[in-house]
Amino acid sequence: MAETAASRSAPALAVPPLDPLSRRWALAAALLCLLPLLLQMPGSLTLGIGAVALAVPLLARDGHAPGWLRFVLIAALLGTVMTLYGFRFGRDTGCAMLATMLALKPVEMRSLRDARSLLGFALFAPFATFLLDQGPLSLSLGLAGAVAALTALHTLSEIESDARAPARRPWSRLAMVARMIAIGLPLAMVVFWLFPRFTSPLWGVPERALAKPGLSDRMSPGDWIDLIADDTPALRVTFFGEAPAQSQMYWRGHVLWDFDGRTWTSVGWSRAISRARTRPGPPPVVYDYEMEIEPTDRSQLVALEMPLAAPEGAHLYGDYTLVSRQTLNALTRWRLRSAPQTALAETDLHPTLRSLALRLPPGYNPRTLDLAERWRREAGPSNRTSDDAIVRRALDWIRAEFVYTLETPLLGRNSVDEFLFDQKAGFCEHYSSAFVVLMRGAGIPARVVTGYxxxxRNPVGGYWLVRRSDAHAWAEVWIEGRGWVRVDPTAAIAPERIYDTIDDRRPGALGGFSGLSPVFDVGDWLRRSWNDFVLGYDARRQRNLLQSFGIPDLDTGALVRLFVIATVLAMAGMLWLTTRQERERDPLLRAWRRMERRYRKLGLGRPSHEPVGAWVERIAGARPDATALKELSARFVEWRYARHHGGAANLRALLRDLRRHRP
Known part of the structure; x- marks a missing residue:
């Protein structure tokens, strides 16, 4: 009881205060950890959280902030996050909450313990970034943040360590952290390169609250403005052998059949009726290529017209559309073979599909229908010749009177009438929609196809880059004896009538200046290489890597054994390096052991179990001239184990004498 009472009356251990230098180290490291996470969020949220993260240390310089200020900041940020994400929970929402809490954490940073808590919490931010993006920039910034946090933690530990130890310079602390990372690097490489790769993931992550853009199965006037303005990559394509001309690269996505007067949509059951039939004999040209598709929230694949077969993990429908069996929410690769559309044809059109391809909503676009009926009367009954004539007539009209521009007003109820007779200006979604309505009004089965x-062509990597701004819509018409024929009314526009040219939107071009294109080419090639060797490292690439080292194709059991052996060796090496670093960190201990090695060469080495004093006495018995060694050992023991007040001058003198001593 007396002991308990005494312990209760004993003063609590004081928490070391936080000096200004350590505070700056901790804040800078936390901001650096937060940076890569902020870059993956919407711009408005990035600016808001970033501004709070910069303002909080100024508002609470001593780690104290009024309660009302904390409440206002927390309510404003959390309310903004939930409103922006529509009160949906997912990876985006969770990461935004993490960033918000990290930005507000410095309001309670008063002591070393608080700073250590901030840094430990900040280390979650780089790891959370990889839930949103796994690119090289995110990795580089995440590593920089982690290194900064570890360096700051090392700085805090020095403050709490022995006050006699001189403070290290910043570069010295950074070098120590770099050595720690280098020690663990072999184990990380073994885990990455040799861990058995499985065809299906062992775990999953929550869905994203904000969907990534992709091709939609719907098309309405004005819907594509944001997509066409998005210059981010959609897919990268490498051809093995011959490649089609750039003007013939139509990357087929959705087929849209149904029109309600404003919106075109796909009809799922039409795929079951469609039957892709090929003309007898092999196609004259076959394109062999590999696509690397950026993540989206959809399962629709695109393929160069026309895909000959579905790759593993996808299904090819009768309208030559490809659908993945899983959502494309990660980087995926697909090996495909395609033939030009002229080499493939359907021999007949199912009556149900013919009816669907001629259907128009009643009461819409009367002027367009009147024009189509007049063209039909002038061309004669529907056959291959008359239908071809109507198609050419429509294209000649577009070529003569229409212009291409992205600056278009929103169309009204009779959108096709307004476009064809009043506006006569627009982009692909206007042209494809109006053309298909015009063809259907003339009795020609037609449908809209969307894709890219x-x-x-990136000259650095020799591959083709397709961006989301390359999204396009065109038409297909049914011609007897030929089947479905692609017709691109947008491509019929005369060059002098194109106001938004492709060159204006080429990668790296700013205001017509293309001097940054080489920088873009190298940057995208680096991103593709990262996708190739890191994100795309799968079971096939793992087998190829092992075979390059002369290791034959291993079954799963042999690969697991190889992984375990390599892991044990890497951990043993890491343990040896760690203990060696700890043993040799002290310069005095290093100088003493170098001196011991000189005696070992004479057969007078010290076993690890023998105390220094016993070793010196043994040498004195064998060598009468060991007086200098006795004096050095006494100074060494006193400096290392006793409390000393000699300062740096005595340490330098002892180091000098140990280095000069010879048996």
Missing amino acids: VGGY
């Missing part, structure tokens, strides 16, 4: 067109 063209691409940019």
Whole structure:
């Protein structure tokens, strides 16, 4: 009881205060950890959280902030996050909450313990970034933040360590952290390169609250403005052998059949009726290529017209559309073979599909329908010749009177009438929609196809880059004896009538200046290489890597054994390096052991179990001239184990004498 009472009356251990230098180290490291996470959020949220993260240390310089200020900041940020994400919970929402809490954490940073808590919490931010993006920039910034946090933690530990130890310079602390990372690097490489890769993931992550853009199965006037303005990559394509001309690169996505007067949509059951039939004999040209598709929230694949077969993990429908069996929420690769559309044809059109491809909503676009009926009367009954004539007539009209521009007003109820007879200006979604309505009004089965067109050939990597701004819509008409024929009314516009040219939107071009294109080419090639060797490292690439080292194709059991052996060796090496670093960190201990090695060469080495004093006495018995060694050992023991007040001068003198001593 007396002991308990005494312990209760004993003063609590004081928490070391936080000096200004340590505070700056901790704040800078936390901001650096937060940076890569902020870059993956919407711009408005990035600016808001970033501004709070910079303002909080100024508002609470001593780690104290009024309660009302904390409440206002927390309510404002959390309310903004939940409103922006529509009160949906997912990866985006969780990461935004983490960033918000990290930005507000410095309001309670008063002591070393608080700073250590901030840094430990900040280390979650780089790891959370990889839930949103796994690119090289995110990795580089995440590593920089982690290194800064570890360096700051090392600085805090020095403050709490022995006051006699001189403070290290910043570069010295950074070098020590770099050595720690280098020690663990072999184990990390073994885990990455040799851990058995499985065809299906072992775990999943929550869905994103904000969907990534992709091709939609709907098309309405004005819907594509944001997509066409998005210059981010959609896919990268490498051809093995011959490649089509850029003007013939039509990357087929959705087929839209149904029109309600404003919106075109796909019809799921039409795929079950469609049957892709090919003309007898092999196609004259086959394109062999690999696509690397950026993540989206959809399962629709695109393929160069026309895909010959579905790759593993996807299904090819009768309208030549490809659908993945899983959502494309991660980087995926697909090996495909395609033939030009002229080499493939359907021999007949199912009556139900013919009816669907001629259907128009009643009461819409009367002027367009009147024009189509007049063209039909002038061309004669529907056959291959008359239908071809109507298609050419429509294209000649577009070529003569229409212009291409992205600056278009929103169309009204009779959108096709307004476009064809009043506006006569627009982009692909206007042209494809109006053309298909015009063809259907003339009795020609027609449908809208969406996807991408063209691409940019990166001269550095030799591959084709297709961006989301390359999104395109075109038409297909049914011609007897030929089947479905692609018709691109947008491509019929005369060059002098194109106001928004492709060159204006080429990668790296700013205001017509293309001097930054080489920088873009190298940057995108680096991103593709990262996708190739890191994000795309799968079971096939793992087998190829092992075979390059002469290791034959291993089954799963042999690969697991190889992984375990390599892991044990890497951990043993890491343990040896760690203990060696700890043993040799003290310069005095290093100088003493170098001196011991000189005696070992004479057969007078000290076993690890023998105390220094016993070793010196043994040498004195064998060598009468060991007086200098006795004196050095006494000074060494006193400096290392006793309390000393000699300062740096005595330490330098002892180091000098140990280095000069010879047996």
